[in-house]
Amino acid sequence: MQRTTTFSRLGQTLIAATRGFCTSTSKSGGDEKILASVLFERLPVVVSKIDPVVYAFQEFSFRWGQQYRREYPEALLKKSDARGQGDLQFDFTPAPRITEADKANDKRSLERALDRRLYLIIFGTSCGSNGVPVWHFPEKVYESEETLRKCAESALASVIGDLSHTYFVGNAPMGHMVLQPSDNEKVDKVQKQFFFKSLVVDAKRFNIEQCEDYVWVTKDELLEYFPEQAEYLNKMIIS
Secondary structure (H helix, E strand, O other), rough: OEEEEEEEEEEEEEEEEOOOOOOOOOOOOOOOOEEEEEEEEEEOOOOOOOOOHHHHHHHHHHHHHHHOOOOHHHHHHHHHHOOOOOOOOOOOOOOOOOOOOHOOOOOOOOOOOOOOOEEEEEEEEEEHHHHHHHHOOOOEEEOOOOOOOHHHHHHHHHHHHOOOOOEEEOOOOOOEEEEOOOOOOOOOOOEEEEEEEEEEEEOOOOOOOEEEEEEEEEEEHHHHHHHHHHHHHHHOOOO
């Protein structure tokens, strides 16, 4: 079964390739079905490397400022180098930016790509896969939940269990896809898929279940898993 997919975000609309989806009924009834999906994100752990252009500008600004810097007495400058008796001294060694997970390309670990945002996608049967395992976001058909966000929370809880180390950003979705049924489809239903953002809070791993496999990927890697929706996801995910 195929559907023509229309994507929209912030008033922008584009038509993407086709994608198969199921035809189960939902709370919305009528001529449409609503689906809540979760973009589960781990924020960067370390500061990103400075872009060469930014570094060159900072270097120029520093040298330019040196021309007009205030001259301080030499005696005052030497005081900053002096250490009193009993001052604490710490030997600090920064942690490596490249972890063992990076070296092994372990995409199931949160200890990778520390200077990038990571997103969770899972492999298994989704609402639109017709029983065939596919890569997809945590998702659930809107049925008896009080709000659409509650439906998204339920979708994420079904994958990771406890939500105590998560934070949902706002009550409104960050974007949505409208999927129109094709002419040869038996059920004439429009499917609307709403995306909610949730953040990882103080956690290094999750007990991810209800799927055959999962990965934590960067935005660039994410687009490779969803080539048909890459144009829309590239606009929706700003990072």
